[in-house]
Every structure is written in C-alpha cells, then in structure tokens.
Amino acid sequence: MNAPFIEQKGRQTLAVVDCDIHPAHRTPGELLPYLEPRWREHYETHGVHVRQALPSALMYPRMMAAGMRADSLPEKGGPAGSDLDLLRRQHLDPVNVEFGLLMALSKGGMEERNPGLAAALSRATNDWQIDRWVREEPRLRAGIVVPQEFPEAAVAEIERCAGDRRYVQIMLSSRPSDPLGHRRYWPIYEAAERAGLPIGLHPVGYNGGHPSTGSGWPTFYLQEHYVFVACMEALASSLIVEGVFERFPKLKVVLVEGGFGWAPALAWRMDKHFEKFRKEVAHLRRRPSEYLREHIWWTTQPIEEPAQARHIVEIIDWIGWDRLLYSSDYPHWDYDNPSFAFKFPMTEAQRRMIFRDNAMALYRLA
Amino acid sequence: MSRHVVCPAAELPPGARKVVVVDGREIGVFNVEGRLHALLNRCPHGGAAICSGVVTGLSQSSGPGDYRLERRGEFLRCPWHGWEFDMATGQSWCDPRRTRVRSFEVKLEAGSDLVMGPYVAERYQVTVEDAYIVVDL
C-alpha cells in the first residue's frame, strides 16, 4: 500500500457522518409523556425489567464517569448525552458532523421481557427521538428501536415508523436472546427489506440474559469491553450460515461498535470448512465470505490501534474501503475524534468514503 | 524560548488548576501540593482537552492479588480514554508502544523541553518568580 499519508488536522474540515451517537434521558421519567396511559401506569407502578441501562447503574464498573467522557456532563445537570446544546458545542459543530445517527439505548424495549411493555417502550423511544432530538436538530437521524424478542410487534413498529425518512435504520441489540439468524427473527428482516432500511446491531447492556461470553461472565471490564467482538462474530456467522441473506438478498446489516479486525479471520475459517460441510447447509449457495462482504457494513469506533499502522490498512483492503462507516460513540468514554483517532495512512478518496460517502449512500441521507 | 506571566501565584493555590492561552496555545497550569506543572491542553492520544482530567496516582502491582496506589497526585488522567501522563515529564504511562516513549524521555534529560514526539504530552517549565506563575514556551 503506497498511499500518501494524509496529515491529520487539528480541526476537522471534511464533513463527516457519525453513525453512533447516544442520546440520554434528562430525568428517569423522561419517557413517561410518550407512553400510552396504560403503560405509563405500569411503568410507574412496576418499573421495567432492565434496570441498569445507561446512564443508570451498569453491570460492570466502567472507567471514567460511569462509562462517559469525563468532560461530557452537562453544566445544567443531567446525565452525559442528555443535553442537545452540549452535543452541538462539543461534537456536532467542532467535528463538522453533517449527519449524526442516534443510537437510543436507554430503556428502549429491546431487552424488556414483558411483551406489551417492550412494544410500548419502543414506540415511546422512537417518538422521543424525533420529538426531542431530530425535530430540534436537523443534522440528527433516528434509528427505529423495536421489541426484538417479539417479532410480530417489532414488525408493527417498523411499519409505523418506516415511511418517515427521519428514521434511517432499524436497531437491534447485538446481545439478543437467541442468535439472530434464528427463523423466529426473520419477520424483522422481511420488514427491513420491504422498508429498504439497514439493520444496525449495537451492544446493549443485558445480554438477553446470557453471560457475555460463551464460557461465562468475565471478571474485569477490560474483558467485558472486548467481548463486544465475540457477540458480533457469533451474530454475523449466525445470519450467514442460517441463510438469512439467502432468503433476504437485499438485507443490509451494520455492525456497530464491534470492531472489524476479526472479519477476515472469521471469513477464512468459515470458507475453509464450507466445502466439507456443504451438505449440512445446502441452503447456502455461496461461500460464507461472499455473504459477509456483500451484506455487512462496519462502524469504526473504537478503532483498533496496532503498533504497525499498515496492519489495519491490510484488513480494510480485505473488507473493502466502501464498507467502513465512521462512528464516534459520543458521549461514551471510548469516543473517537475523527481528526485524531485514525492513525493509519489513507488516501483522500478513502478518507472521504469512511468519513462520509459510505454512510450517505447506505442510509440514503440527504 | 519566551517567558509568559500566567497569573499571580495567589490565584493558583495548592489543588488549583487553570487553563490559559499563551501564544495561541491552550495550556493547563496545575498546583499539586505546591508542585507546579504546565501541560498543553491537548491529549496526544486522541485530542481531548486533557487538563480537565482527574489528578491521580499510578496503580501498581507485582502480580495478581497485589495492588498498590503509588505516586499520588503525580499523574493526570485524560477525560476521554483515561491515558495517564506523568505531570512532571509529560511522559505517557499508557502507551502500548512504551519503548518508543522511553526514547523521548532520554531526550528530555538532555534538556530538550519542546521537541517531544507523538504520545508525550507537551510540557513547559513553570517557576514561581516574584509571586507570579511564569511559563516558559
């Protein structure tokens, strides 16, 4: 790779699309006005199943300010990510964000186990994203949160929102109750394909009730942070091998915050065994790597920082420069600033693709 | 080298810090238990305004089961990814490419204050002169 090294500038001049911004509730009751009276009452009387979503108590002690950038707490009070004005001053303006995609993790219904409440929380969260964020700040775009463990209700929510172009993707937790290739989730993919919306998989705190690794709970947060990778690998292979992309050839999946350095190794390994076990998975007509490259996109944060910068370039050469999407994870502690975080050589064209053009095309932003 | 009066010493009692602009550069000046430090307000790792970070010590260990907090108050922890920097030298303790950082440290002892490569927070000499805080750039 002989591409010229592009000088990193102190201030971002190139417009960027940020594919991972986390909006937070100002107060614990912020969702209440968006809930139907029956579910408002339920919420106030019983609460929700998931009691530790950001920014409340967390399953693992995080470094910094409870998992947040230590400088992102609003002067007016309230949790990090709850103040639109600070988001503008601290991120959207200085980083020159043209579009920012919201990933609403707080109490969204993705992991709620009461089916009716899960659907109600998802509706409320989607209306809240538009009302409090996208309506106020035209650079922001919402992601449709769905009660993913109840696909029928998830489909209804997709259909309720999909006509509104302010929603640009469907969000699923990358820690579901079952591997996402299972047939019971297929109605969600059918609805996504029909709506022409990509699916964004983002880790959410509670793991669908499972330990976050296949061999139990990690001890340290350092491990827990790393196992985002393991769950993404499991889901990518599940979607591929169970035939989701064979059945839904137009489906696009974005893996958010799960890294991408592992992608070539997973593909090589699946391909190696594919010929031998072809009879077992006769529904697959192509090698696993082909589905991976055709249907999956990857966000960059937290970007790997190998000692030899060219190693990352080789990995991206394999994945495809048209597949990576810049993401910041604002306001979380492992935030990536586009002017500083990318410590490897890129051509101007590659830079434009990763920071802006790939996301503009994938999400049909305008 | 140029000298800049930053503020009267009384404005920076022990425990206080101040971010000032000198020659167009934001510099954080710290008084940690009487020791003065000045650091460029930009983290060499990822660009954060590092001088809003927590002043802390080093967690050291000789192996599993043994943990000690040492050198309290000598380190500044970046508010973003938590890299820790020795406030007296600007030396990063979090850089995975540690050997490269050490080579800069040798230059430092040779008296070079300004030429420090990536991953070493830029450092300025601070002295108390007639009860003013003065920064050498």
Ligand code: FES
């Ligand atoms: S920006 Fe300071 S540790 Fe990353």
